[in-house]
Amino acid sequence: MAALDSHSRIRRANDAMLALLDRDTSEVRDIAFTDLLHPDSRSRLRVGFDQLRLGRTGRLTEYVKVPRPENAVGGNLTALRMRADARADSPLLVLVQLDPPTPECPPGGARPTLLGEMEARILEKVAAGASTVQLAGQLHLSCKGIEYHVSAMLRKLDVPNRPALVSRAYTLGILSSGSWPPRVQQEYVKSP
Template sequence: MSAPVLEDLAQTVAPHVESDRAGSPQAHPQLDQPGLNLACLDRTLTIQEATPEFFRQFGTSAAGLCGRTFCDLVHPSVQQPLLRQFAGLVEGRRDRFATEVIAVGTEDEAFTVPLTAVAVRGGTPELSSILVMMSGREESVDAGVVSNRKKLLSEIDARILEGIAAGVSTVPLAARLYLSRQGVEYHVTCLLRKLRVPNRAALVSRAYSMGVLKVGVWPPKVVNDFIK
C-alpha cells in the first residue's frame, strides 16, 4: 500500500475510531466492513477502539482488548523493537512505519502478521492518536514453544544461552558464571534436550525462532517471560 493511500485512509478512518462516549468500549458500526482490521491507540499505546475484524483476529471482544496496551498483543521477543518504532511516531521523528510482528492470541496461539502504524496529528505537530492497520495472519508460529507465559529456563540456563548466542566458548563462560567446565557442559546438554536440537548453532537458531532471545538486541538477551 502506498504512502498517499495510507494518509488518505488515516484521515478517513481516524475520526471514527474514538472512545465510546458512554464509557463502554465497542466497535463502531461505520467500521464494520469485512477485512478492515484497524485499531486506534493513544500516546501510551493503549487500545482505545478497533474494528470488529481486529477483535476477531485476537479471538476476543472490545471489552477484552480496549484499555490494554497494544504490546500485550505481541510476543515478548518483539516488544522492544516494536516500542522503538512506536516511539518514533510519538516523538515526531516519523509519520508511519511498517513491519511484521509475532502476535499472540487468547489461547497463546502465536502467528505472524504484517503491521502498519500511522501517526494521526489532526493538523498539529502533536500526536493525537496512532492508527494501527494489520493484514490477515500470514502463518502460525510453533504454539508449543512460543507461549508468552511458558517458563522454560532457569536463571543459569538463561545466562548460558545468552553466552552461547554471543559466541562465548565454554571456558570463559564457566569463569563468568563461576561454574566448572563440566557444569557448563551439563547445562548446555540440558538446553539441547529441552529445545530438541543437536548442537549449539541449532540451539541459538531455535531460541530466536521460539522468541526466547530478544530480536534486535546485542549482546543477546533472553526474554524475562521465559525465565522461571
C-alpha cells in the first residue's frame, strides 16, 4: 500500500509496497508513483489518477507491471481517493495485488506465454484494424483458419469480440502501448 499526494508522488509506502518496488523509503519518497512502473503501465495510470482525483470516477483498477532486475512482475492496482470530496488536491491510496504464482507463472513473476507465433501475428493485425479477408491474404491462411485463431484468443483472454480482445491485450500488457503498428511483446509468445 502507498499513500500518494495530489501530484501522485509517494508520501508513504508500507513494507510490502517497498518490497514490490525493490526500494527503501528514502528512494521512493516524493517520486511520482508512475515513474516506478513499467513504461507500458504509465500513461494509462496517469490518466486514471487524474480522473480519480477530479472525482470523475470513484475507484481505479488497472493491471500494471513493475520492473525488477530479473524481470517485470505484474498485478492489479487499485487506487482510491482518500477524501470524499472531489477536490483536485485529494490524495490517493494505492494498493497493488500481485498475480498469484501458477505452474506457468513461477514465483519470480514471469508472465505465462499466452500466444502462439501465428496468434501473435493475427492479434497485431486485428489491433491495426485488419479484416478477416485481409488477414487471410496477408498471412496465407483461409478465412476459417483466421477465425479459428481469433476464436482461440477470445477464449484465452475471456472476451466476447475483437474490440474487447484488443482492449484486454493492451490492458494485460500483451500489446505494447505507444507503438504503431501494434506489437505483441515477446514475453507473451510461446517459444518454438
